Amino acid sequence: xxxxxxxxxxxxxxxxxxxxxxxxxxxxxxxxxxxxxxxxxxxxxxxxxxxxxxxxxxxxxxxxxxxxxxxxxxxxxxxxxxxxxxxxxxxxxxxxxxxxxxxxxxxxxxxxxxx
Amino acid sequence: xxxxxxxxxxxxxxxxxxxxxxxxxxxxxxxxxxxxxxxxxxxxxxxxxxxxxxxxxxxxxxxxxxxxxxxxxxxxxxxxxxxxxxxxxxxxxxxxxxxxxxxxxxxxxxxxx
Numbered sequence: 001x002x003x004x005x006x007x008x009x010x011x012x013x014x015x016x017x018x019x020x021x022x023x024x025x026x027x028x029x030x031x032x033x034x035x036x037x038x039x040x041x042x043x044x045x046x047x048x049x050x051x052x053x054x055x056x057x058x059x060x061x062x063x064x065x066x067x068x069x070x071x072x073x074x075x076x077x078x079x080x081x082x083x084x085x086x087x088x089x090x091x092x093x094x095x096x097x098x099x100x101x102x103x104x105x106x107x108x109x110x111x112x113x114x115x
Numbered sequence: 116x117x118x119x120x121x122x123x124x125x126x127x128x129x130x131x132x133x134x135x136x137x138x139x140x141x142x143x144x145x146x147x148x149x150x151x152x153x154x155x156x157x158x159x160x161x162x163x164x165x166x167x168x169x170x171x172x173x174x175x176x177x178x179x180x181x182x183x184x185x186x187x188x189x190x191x192x193x194x195x196x197x198x199x200x201x202x203x204x205x206x207x208x209x210x211x212x213x214x215x216x217x218x219x220x221x222x223x224x225x226x227x228x
Binding site for chain 2: 043046
């Protein structure tokens with residue numbers, strides 16, 4: 001699986017935007033970029049995913065570089081409830097085989113949000 | 116909302132005991148997964164199942180087995196628990212099709228003494 005690199009930790013103030021970077025220089029053409037987050041004492045939860053174009057949903061936005069070697073998760077207005085570990089994961093689109101759906105988690109970025 | 120439930124939030128077992136961790140999902144998902152999470156090591160895939168009675172080894176299957184007799188239920192079995200299996204265990208499920216997100220349960224914190 002292609003690897004991702006994220007900063008170990010980041011800090012933000014409440015109600016400010018947060019940009020969480022992810023490098024994935026060995027990404028292949030069939031890899032989707034997924035973001036999950038894990039709040040304290042909970043299982044991970046899906047945030048967003050994309051392939052080539054920027055994506056928006058109710059939780060966040062995903063900005064993907066033109067060469068797809070990096071991406072940025074954007075929280076437009078951080079709240080205290082956004083304090084979590086954020087994981088950037090590459091997943092094959094699913095050319096077949098039973099590894100379809102498997103996620104490989106890295107260490108993620110610990111986001112601290114200050115009031 | 117998708118619900119993935121796990122039988123226990125906390126479990127304490129003795130070395131050598133047989134341990135069953137149960138996971139149930141209510142969204143008719145084909146794919147189910149068991150991970151363990153340890154400090155400094157992140158989440159690691161133990162086993163997954165893509166259909167009833169079908170299973171595949173993940174990255175760290177040693178010391179574990181699984182059972183999937185019904186579509187909604189995926190069990191993780193520790194045949195003879197050891198202290199190095201003390202960990203947080205997370206179950207997840209995922210459907211097929213263009214939506215790829217996995218839904219995770221709340222986790223079971225297992226302590227083996």
